[in-house]
Amino acid sequence: MPVRRWMRNDGIKWLCAAGVLIYLASILLMPYSQIAIYSVWEKEMYAFRPAFVLDNYARAFSNELYRRVILNSAIVATSVTLVTAILGYALAWYLAMYANRWRILLLFLLIVPLWTSFLLRAYTWKIILGRNGILNSFMMDVGLIGEPLPHLLYSKFSISLALIYIFLPFVALPVYAALEKMPRGYLEASADLGASASATFRHVALPLSMPALTAGATIVFCLSFGDFITPVLLGGTGDLMISNVIISQFGAAFDWPFGSALAILVLLVVLGLVALLRALGQWSARGAA
Amino acid sequence: MSHSNPAAPGWLRLLSLAIFAFLYLPLIVLVLFSFQDSRVLSWPIEHWSFRWYEALFSNRQIGQAVVNSLVVASSCVLVTILVGVPLALALRRLPRRVAALFERTFLLPLIIPQIITGLALLILLNRAGISLSLLTVILGQAIVWMPIMVTVVYARLLRLGPELAQASTDLGAPPLATFFLVTLPNIRGSVIGAALLVFTLSFDELPVTFFLTGGDNTLPMHIWSMLRIGITPEINAVATLTVMVSIGLVLAGVMTLARTFRR
Numbered sequence: 409m410p411v412r413r414w415m416r417n418d419g420i421k422w423l424c425a426a427g428v429l430i431y432l433a434s435i436l437l438m439p440y441s442q443i444a445i446y447s448v449w450e451k452e453m454y455a456f457r458p459a460f461v462l463d464n465y466a467r468a469f470s471n472e473l474y475r476r477v478i479l480n481s482a483i484v485a486t487s488v489t490l491v492t493a494i495l496g497y498a499l500a501w502y503l504a505m506y507a508n509r510w511r512i513l514l515l516f517l518l519i520v521p522l523w524t525s526f527l528l529r530a531y532t533w534k535i536i537l538g539r540n541g542i543l544n545s546f547m548m549d550v551g552l553i554g555e556p557l558p559h560l561l562y563s564k565f566s567i568s569l570a571l572i573y574i575f576l577p578f579v580a581l582p583v584y585a586a587l588e589k590m591p592r593g594y595l596e597a598s599a600d601l602g603a604s605a606s607a608t609f610r611h612v613a614l615p616l617s618m619p620a621l622t623a624g625a626t627i628v629f630c631l632s633f634g635d636f637i638t639p640v641l642l643g644g645t646g647d648l649m650i651s652n653v654i655i656s657q658f659g660a661a662f663d664w665p666f667g668s669a670l671a672i673l674v675l676l677v678v679l680g681l682v683a684l685l686r687a688l689g690q691w692s693a694r695g696a697a
Numbered sequence: 698m699s700h701s702n703p704a705a706p707g708w709l710r711l712l713s714l715a716i717f718a719f720l721y722l723p724l725i726v727l728v729l730f731s732f733q734d735s736r737v738l739s740w741p742i743e744h745w746s747f748r749w750y751e752a753l754f755s756n757r758q759i760g761q762a763v764v765n766s767l768v769v770a771s772s773c774v775l776v777t778i779l780v781g782v783p784l785a786l787a788l789r790r791l792p793r794r795v796a797a798l799f800e801r802t803f804l805l806p807l808i809i810p811q812i813i814t815g816l817a818l819l820i821l822l823n824r825a826g827i828s829l830s831l832l833t834v835i836l837g838q839a840i841v842w843m844p845i846m847v848t849v850v851y852a853r854l855l856r857l858g859p860e861l862a863q864a865s866t867d868l869g870a871p872p873l874a875t876f877f878l879v880t881l882p883n884i885r886g887s888v889i890g891a892a893l894l895v896f897t898l899s900f901d902e903l904p905v906t907f908f909l910t911g912g913d914n915t916l917p918m919h920i921w922s923m924l925r926i927g928i929t930p931e932i933n934a935v936a937t938l939t940v941m942v943s944i945g946l947v948l949a950g951v952m953t954l955a956r957t958f959r960r
Contacts, residue, residue: 424787428799431784435840436805439817446820495716502713506705514717516951521720523894523947525901527917527924528936532723535730535738535928542726545739573719627808634810637903641924651812658816658908668820671813678809 443675446668456664464669474653478673481649484564485633488571493625495572496579497617503580504587515584522577530638533570537561537642562644570642571632578631579624586620587613622685630678650674724940731933738930749934759935762919769834769906769915770899774892776839781846782888786880788847789854800848806841814841815908822909829911837905842895846888853887853957854880886957893950897943 450459468474499518507514521529536542537560544556560566590613598608636651643649650670657667705713734744753759784803788796806814818837819829827833861883865875903917910918916939923932 421790421792424790425795427787428784428791431780432799432802435843436802439814439821439840440809442820442824443813443817495712498709499713499716502705502709506709516948517717517720519951520944520947521724523897523950524724524940524943525917525936527901527903527920528727528940529723531920531924531928531932531936532727534924535933536723536726538738540737540739542730542738542740545741549740573723576716576720630808631810634812636812651810654812654816655907658819664820667816671816674810674813682808 440675443668443671446665447672449665449668451663451665454662464666465673467666468670468673474670476646477648477650477653480564480639480647481633481651484568484571484647484649485629487564487568488575488632489625489629491568491572492576492579492628493621496576496624497583497621499576499580500583500587500617503584518577518580521574522581526574527637529574530570530641533566533573534561534641537566537569561642562647564643564647566642567638567647567649570638571635575628575632578628579621582620582624583617586617590616618688619690622688626682626685629681633677634674727933727940728937731930731937733930736930738928738933749930752931753934753938756931758914759916759919762914762916765831765913766900766916769831769838770896772835773838773842773899774896776835777843777846777895778888778892780839781843781891782850782884784843784847785850785854786876788851789859796851800851803844803847805844807844811841811902811904812908815905818905819908829909831910831913833909833911834906834913834915837909838899838902841902841905842898845895845898846891849887849891849894849954850884853884856958857883886953890950890954890957893946893953897946897950901939901943 446456447464448460448462450457450461450463468478503511503514503518534541538544539556539558539561541561543560544553547553548556594612594616595608598612599605603611633649634651635649636655639647639649639652651674654667654670654674657663657670661667729742730738731749732745732747733742734746734748735742788799791799815837818833818840822829822833857880861879862875865879866872870878901917902915903921906915906918907921914922916935920932920935923929
């Protein structure tokens with residue numbers, strides 16, 4: 409009887425594994441691999457021809473325009489990640505250590521915007537930062553400035569500001585969860601043993617929350633790097649990011665193979681970063697333990 | 698935690714306050730300026746009015762877009778439940794280590810920029826000769842939001858532990874009876890909570906829809922095309938309504954999840 413039961417359990421296990429694998433292969437692997445396939449095809453007049461060439465990749469790196477677009481994306485994503493990491497961490501620290509009875513309410517306030525429309529939250533910055541927008545007209549009304557500040561909108565600044573606004577909870581929430589789980593005794597022990605507040609932070613709290621910080625920062629970087637909405641709404645002509653070029657290749661430019669090659673570059677950046685930061689997070693957690 | 702914490706340093710309290718102001722002032726601006734009369738969006742608001750809401754409700758295209766978005770979002774919820782719950786149950790049966798690896802793979806569509814998922818599906822559908830419609834939008838969105846359903850339900854199953862289902866099986870209940878009478882009532886809260894979140898996200902989704910829609914516009918697609926033409930207070934009105942409905946749904950979803958995970 410135990411043998412038969414073991415076999416039945418094992419059979420179910422294999423069935424479950426097979427089901428999950430079939431889903432992942434058909435729903436994830438199959439579509440994503442199409443991009444890789446197309447990226448080595450050739451464009452021929454108004455059709456795409458199966459081939460195996462790396463011309464599309466070469467074009468992405470050799471052309472000044474595309475190099476700049478990739479650089480733009482990297483600059484915006486890096487600055488957004490740095491600012492959200494710092495601000496998000498500080499906010500999480502406040503919530504976990506000091507918020508007391510306001511904590512649940514503040515957490516709610518942090519979670520709610522996360523689920524509202526990305527598009528609309530980017531749009532609000534367009535009406536706030538415009539030349540005759542709400543910020544400029546408000547500051548003129550109260551006499552802070554004489555005439556509108558010209559460069560608030562249509563710059564990397566406005567793109568980054570909107571993305572920081574949208575992604576800040578992505579860092580604050582996981583870091584909060586990590587700090588909240590951390591036994592308070594660790595901090596007290598460190599203080600009792602004579603460590604200064606900053607030493608306790610650097611050697612105890614920071615390493616323990618590092619995996620959460622890197623996880624949040626990774627997501628922020630990836631999603632900022634691949635965003636196409638804020639550059640269109642809030643960027644100038646020179647601030648286009650890589651996703652905008654990819655979209656135009658699938659639209660007016662009608663060069664799917666080249667667009668696919670650019671998409672593969674984005675995928676490589678994203679997956680590479682996920683792997684790197686994961687390794688980093690594990691390494692630093694091991695250092696703490 | 699029962700003991701009270703010491704007071705926060707002044708700078709940290711100030712910074713946190715500033716961050717919350719930063720998170721909410723834009724939303725407040727959005728709402729306030731949907732109730733002003735002028736076509737130009739600038740400070741101060743001279744006259745208050747409902748005219749942009751009236752314009753909104755008489756706009757037939759927006760009405761149709763809202764209907765399309767509702768159809769897409771509810772179908773997406775249905776698909777993620779029908780596929781996601783069995784997937785979560787299957788994950789639960791696997792050894793923890795294997796399940797963790799699969800779970801990380803499941804999460805990919807949330808980390809990979811959505812336009813890439815959109816164009817991957819576009820290429821696939823194109824090669825399969827399937828024409829674009831709201832159906833393909835539903836398919837794309839179900840794929841993107843599936844991780845939410847799977848991971849939330851899986852997390853709940855992990856908390857539940859296998860004992861209840863085992864007891865039911867040991868007492869001779871057939872697998873289906875165990876599922877409907879034991880497992881389902883226990884994961885119902887997590888399914889409903891995840892469903893509310895998926896509905897909200899799907900209703901607001903743009904990048905995947907952008908690639909996969911045929912002739913029909915969803916609400917975000919319609920707003921996107923309105924924004925390309927120019928900004929009007931009408932957009933503020935539709936934005937205010939959308940954000941308010943989202944906030945309501947998310948509050949319901951988060952509270953359901955908080956309750957079901959506290960048990």
